[in-house]
Amino acid sequence: MGILSRFKTIMASNVNAVLDKAEDPEKAIEELMRGLQLDLGAVRAEAAALQAEEQRAKRALEECRAEIRKLAAYAEKSRELGNPADAGLFLDKRDALLPKETELEGRYREAVGQAASLKELEEKLASDISRLEARQAQLKERMAAAQAQRKLNAIEAPGQGGRSAIQAAEDKINSAYYEAQALAELRSDPKEKLERELAELDRTARARETEDGKPE
Numbered sequence: 001m002g003i004l005s006r007f008k009t010i011m012a013s014n015v016n017a018v019l020d021k022a023e024d025p026e027k028a029i030e031e032l033m034r035g036l037q038l039d040l041g042a043v044r045a046e047a048a049a050l051q052a053e054e055q056r057a058k059r060a061l062e063e064c065r066a067e068i069r070k071l072a073a074y075a076e077k078s079r080e081l082g083n084p085a086d087a088g089l090f091l092d093k094r095d096a097l098l099p100k101e102t103e104l105e106g107r108y109r110e111a112v113g114q115a116a117s118l119k120e121l122e123e124k125l126a127s128d129i130s131r132l133e134a135r136q137a138q139l140k141e142r143m144a145a146a147q148a149q150r151k152l153n154a155i156e157a158p159g160q161g162g163r164s165a166i167q168a169a170e171d172k173i174n175s176a177y178y179e180a181q182a183l184a185e186l187r188s189d190p191k192e193k194l195e196r197e198l199a200e201l202d203r204t205a206r207a208r209e210t211e212d213g214k215p216e
Contacts, residue, residue, distance in 0.1 A: 003042045003043050007117055026143075033136075047118040047122065057108040058108050060107075075087040075090035
C-alpha cells in the first residue's frame with residue numbers, strides 16, 4: 001500500500017525540529033500542515049479499504065477451517081462405521097486444504113498488521129497536526145505581541161532633541177495655544193493698548209525723576 005511504504009519516514013519525522021530550522025516558520029507550518037493533512041487523508045482512505053480486505057480474509061480463513069474440520073469429522077465417522085477407504089478420501093481432501101489454510105492465514109495476518117501500522121500512522125499524523133496547530137497559535141500570539149510592541153515603540157520612541165512623540169504632541173498643542181493668545185492680543189482694542197503703553201512710560205519717567213532727585 002502506498003502510504004505504508006513511507007511508514008518509517010513518517011514515524012521518524014519531527015515537525016518541531018523542522019520548524020526550529022526553518023527560516024520562515026509561518027510558511028513552513030503551512031507547508032507541513034498541507035502535507036500532513038494529505039497523508040492523514042490517504043491513511044484513512046487506505047484504512048477503510050484495508051478494513052474490508054481484513055474482513056474478507058478473515059471470512060475466507062474461517063470458511064476454510066470450517067471445511068477442514070468438517071472433512072476431519074467425516075473421516076472419523078467413516079472409521080467408526082468401518083469404512084476406512086472413505087475415511088482416507090476425506091482425509092486426503094482435508095490435507096489438500098491445509099496449504100490453502102496457511103495462505104489464507106498469512107493474508108489475514110498481513111491485513112491485521114497493515115491495519116495496526118495504519119493506526120499508528122494515523123495517530124502520529126494527528127499528533128503532528130495538533131503540534132503544528134499549537135505552534136501556529138503560539139506564532140500568531142507572538143506576532144500580535146510584536147505588532148503591539150512596535151506600535152508602542154512608535155509612540156514612545158525618542159524624537160528629535162531626545163523628546164518623545166507624546167512630548168512633541170504636547171509641544172504642538174502648547175504652540176497652538178500661544179499662537180492663539182498672541183493673535184488675540186493683536187486683535188484687542190488699539191486704544192486700550194496705547195493707554196497701557198503710555199501708563200508704562202509714565203511710570204518709568206517718574207521712577208527716573210525720583211532717582212535723579214536723591215542726594216548724592
